Amino acid sequence: MVLYADSNYPVHKDLDSIHAKQLDQLGRPGAWGTADQRLAIAQEVRQAAYKTGLQERPKEAELKGGIKLPDAASKVVQKLTISPKDFLEDSYTDAKKDGLNDEEYVEIVGIVSRLTCMDVFARGIGVPLRPLPKASEGQPSRNRPAVAKKEMAWVPTIPNLPEGGDAAKALYGEGYKTYIVRGLSLVPDEVRMHIELENVQYLPMKHIFIPDYQHHEGFTRAQCEIVAGRISALNECFF
């Protein structure tokens, strides 16, 4: 199945298949959330973006929503979806105070970030939001990397090698990785999916330091960096 078959603009088959896979995966149990909980997060992302005019109207069932998220989760989802520039450390500490643990929090940040990414892409090429999947049965894996610890991010992360050991090697490979790669590492699958999107949508990470490397047809690296720079300026993202 081709996810963006209705697009008037060309969509690379790798991007198409990764979005299809990652959307489907939202309907499966994650590391800390059940499929129903993950879909409720996704629905809340879409409702929040739609209500503020930042996104197209979701399907009726997605507007109604599924299970009710705890208030702490709902606040994180809404603020991070609508206004990432206003998401400061008190948003994180309030979420912890209100009952979320770090593992749940990181999975929520990952889902909000990836779904926003896929939905913004759809808006960019002028197609409706892709439908969310149905929920699958099953329990979260509850796989917490034992080596994850508090470093410089708010949330615990898997350190680089050698400190990060086998977990770091499995997730990052041999090289040093920056915090934008490691930020979600308390939930390793979120890092894998974040990098998967990075490799198809921005450029393969192994080429990032080649300044004239061109990944997109008809769009130079400098043109890519204009988009990246303008979006990050609008979101007031410092990193």
Added chain:
Amino acid sequence: MFLRESGRATDLKINLEALIKPTLEIGVPGGKEILNFAEALIGPDRSILDKARLELADKLSPAAVSAASAIAANFTKNDRIANGCGIPSEPKMLKASKDIRANLGLNDYRSAENTFKHFPEER
């Protein structure tokens, strides 16, 4: 920083200030249309976005619309991961971007605190 380097590698004289003040000429083919499209894509006005999309396709190509959408979307992700996890910028990047940060006022972003609390000397 990557924009400045990619400009140097391709002999373009890039005006980074246009990232903050998009009415300025940025110095890259299709720069104005790219900036307009990026802003419209994450803004609330659908009619402005539809116009910006057509202008970008007309100025560069239909493939440029897909590319710009993919990159804009990717950075909406990265900005949320960065601000949601409270990550700092890396020391190497901080040193290389000192002049850019000062000139463009990036140090005033509230999310900069996630970096400066660890590297106050880079403020």
